[in-house]
Amino acid sequence: MRVRAMDIAIVGGGAAAVGLLDALAGRTGRTGAINVFEPSAQLWRGRPYGPDLDAVRVNAPPANMSIRAGDSGHYSAWLGTRSTEYVDELLGEPLIPRALYGDYLAHTAEKAVASLAEQGRQVRVVAARVTGIDRAGGRPVLRTDGAHGQEYEVGQVALCLGGGVPQDLYGLAGQPDFIADPYPLAAALDHVPPESDVTVIGSGLTAVDVVVSLAARGHQGRITLVSRGGVLPFVRQRANGRRPRHVTTERVAQLHQAQGRLTLDDLISLLRTELAEAGEDFDTLTAELLGAGGAADPVRRLREQLAAVDDPHIGRRVLQQTAHTVGPCAWPLLGASDQGRLRRHLRTAVGLASPMVPMNASVLMRLLDSGQLTFASGLRAIERTGGRGFRVRDDDGVRTASLVVNA
Structure with a gap:
């Protein structure tokens, strides 16, 4: 059976879907139904943010975890005074249990769904897994699983699939213990x-x-x-309130427009300027990062990084912040060889961009x-x-x- 007259299909009902629904709710004057396909009972929370131990915290402070684009205070405002219960004394900021962050995601999604309904846009949740997408006359058609699987003809498809479950690299699935x-x-x-x-x-x-x-x-x-x-992973450092002035999306866009291309050397030049303005050295920073990427003595490295939570140097903070802001803008503009250079340091980059608290x-x-x-x-x-x-x-x-x- 094929279902028609759907404007948008969102495949996945976790955090990314919540962010998309919240953004759609803020864009008034549009029409069309929205279907969210999510087979899990943990609607809106995704795999990591369901009910769990209070010891399992979100690995970033609230200012970094807002689901609303352009409003870094959205999550903090929702938390209110509850955030004071979960302050990391070393970081000087609250680190919230994952389950409580899941409550925030669910609340934001429900408000977005209600707002869209007021605008005449119905949001329907389909508790089924999407198994494939085809084309029919130029329009995407989604297939779902189960004995009563259906096909859904849509205008647009948004894949909000998350990171998935860990791979079974050693063939242990189904083994006891x-x-x-x-x-x-x-x-x-x-x-x-x-x-x-x-x-x-x-x-x-x-x-x-x-x-x-x-x-x-x-x-x-x-x-x-x-x-x-x-x-x-690296250890997150205490925020110092400084925002990058040279490693920015605006500067990346300007370089790309002026040169017709963007290189890794361009990004390195921006970082060198950022560090030099703060009296710091690029080569010293890279030596520290590459040393941390090796396998020798992780205990010593962990001890050193814990001791450096309040270190005034800005290098790691700049890279951590811009990995999430400038990175998505710069990456598709880089050539294949430059992307390959960065991939060789993927483990170090991931540990730096997403540090442990x-x-x-x-x-x-x-x-x-x-x-x-x-x-x-x-x-x-x-x-x-x-x-x-x-x-x-x-x-x-x-x-x-x-x-x-x-x-």
Whole structure:
């Protein structure tokens, strides 16, 4: 059966969909129905922002997490005085539980849907998974799954799919004592024995969430973060109120218009100017970043970065901020060779653009100092043993784990 007369189809009902609905609600004078396709029960919250442990926090302060374009205070205004309950003392800003951020997303979506209805634009949620998109006479046609799957002919399609679940790189799906997806952590970790040896695959923000959540639940067993590169995210620094003056979307657009192209060297030149104006050196910054991208001594690096939360140097702050503002503008303007140069440092770039918060870094540091948490790099394989548990092969040889969490 084919359904017609739909203006927009939004595939996915998480945070990106909320941002789109909020923007559409602010653009009056338009017509047409909107369908949101989302099979999950966690409508508007996406995979990370459903009900969970209070220890699982959003990895950025409220000013960085507004869902409304052009209004960085939208989320803070919604929080009101509740934000004072969750201040990270090292950062000097509130870090809100993911579940509470999910409440904000749901509230914003519901207000957008009501506003669109007042404008004569109905928003319908279809609890089905989209399995394909075809063309019919120039218009997209969406197919949904299930015994009663339907086709939907639409004017426009917006893909709001999120980051997806962790890949099963070692073929462990379905094995006992293997947690394929750690979110929500409250449910995923509920049956982890407190004395068990836990291996966490990965060393990014999701892996940090797993470790912090285990600690919050009083886990007593050994925890090992094991990955191919052994690189932790950077630690977020306290905001200093300074906004970039040279590494901006306006300057990137001007360079592109004047030259007809944009190069990585152009962006480096802007950053050099930004740093020089603050009395800092580009080469010193890059040496620090490239050193942090190696696998040697992540414990020492974590300790140094925790000590540098209040460091006055602006370099990392500029890169962190502009990765999210200038990055989406600059990336498609770069040539393939320059994009390739940046991709070679992808892990460092991701860890810098999306750093862990100091409160989580402090938990990791405490567990490392006590010996309960260890790192291993050069991950090659994880295999099920003949009995219970797993064999983990990495640069340090072979270790065992009673339980593996995929992060």
